[in-house]
Amino acid sequence: MKLTIYGIARSRAIRNLWMAEELGLAYQHVQTVYGPEGSRKPDFLKLNPNGRVPAADVDGVILWESLAINLHLAKKVGGSLSPKDVDEDGLMTMWSMWAVTEVETPALAVLTHGSLKSEAERDNALLAKSIEALKAPLAVLEAHLAAHSGHLVGGRFTVADLNVAACVFYLRLSNLLADKPAITAWYTGAMERPAAKKAFALRGD
């Protein structure tokens, strides 16, 4: 496969870098930054008209949306991370959608307004609302992992776990997982995978 991943490792491109490492793919990594010096440049807008990173060129097919790129890579390559049939494909797509609709936005707000911004710059109302919004989905995730041997689909680590863990990553500086032993074990296990370590090392933090 000829794969090019556009986007710096300190962006959602980390998700695709991680997936490429899991699949053992050789790839070109184009260090596109956010904004006018990168993702908003005219040449990049031809790849992703949304002006966002990541984008990927997978054997000549241009894709955006980090979690969709990972589902696509899984199905192109096959193997244990990939759906073994259409039912697993449905469930892995469902969990990836769920991560976006239920987790990603409030989790990113928790990271930004709970940790990254200076106290003066934080939106504490948004932070409180985001913590509240995460209660239900984190309870769903905890119960599912506890009832399914610590994986989302098929009793093994798959692209579904990778996609959801990559959103839970935004909670790494919070205490919201402290009372969630199944999520903590699952997330820690995911991040300790050699492919995750190799990819996250590219962030340089």
Add this chain to the structure above:
Amino acid sequence: MKLTIYGIARSRAIRNLWMAEELGLAYQHVQTVYGPEGSRKPDFLKLNPNGRVPAADVDGVILWESLAINLHLAKKVGGSLSPKDVDEDGLMTMWSMWAVTEVETPALAVLTHGSLKSEAERDNALLAKSIEALKAPLAVLEAHLAAHSGHLVGGRFTVADLNVAACVFYLRLSNLLADKPAITAWYTGAMERPAAKKAFALRGD
């Protein structure tokens, strides 16, 4: 196929009702409402622990996330709405993810705070922010449709068009499509399909 769709037609279940009609599927429709009398009942939480509609039982596999359910139905059934190969699958999943990340939330806010709520109850700051947030994705959609014969993937009406149009549906009472001829033609064409008319008639509006 044995298909059960849970959720009233005046919820995101409309998306799955529409898809079932497109695919010519016989299905059972369980009229689950929002909240404590429906989607939060203990029996329903066993189907969808998130307490949301829709949920679907597709040959014994329980799925949530309306757009993921549609992608799954497309791949189970096959035909012209479905991906013909893994590359089309990737693009249809990408556009479905894009609808969720770029369009759905601000479009629903435009419907709610621009039309459905009484003027006294509207959040005009959220409305203005949502209109602004839609500018870039609507420009992307307009340009893509204009450049690709009026369809998102594969030069024909597919599950990708259905999923994205079902989110653009939230803009039906706004004037945001007035300067978007390609979106208007595509959206109107989607809504005039016999399957769409049959499904949307179930809303009773």
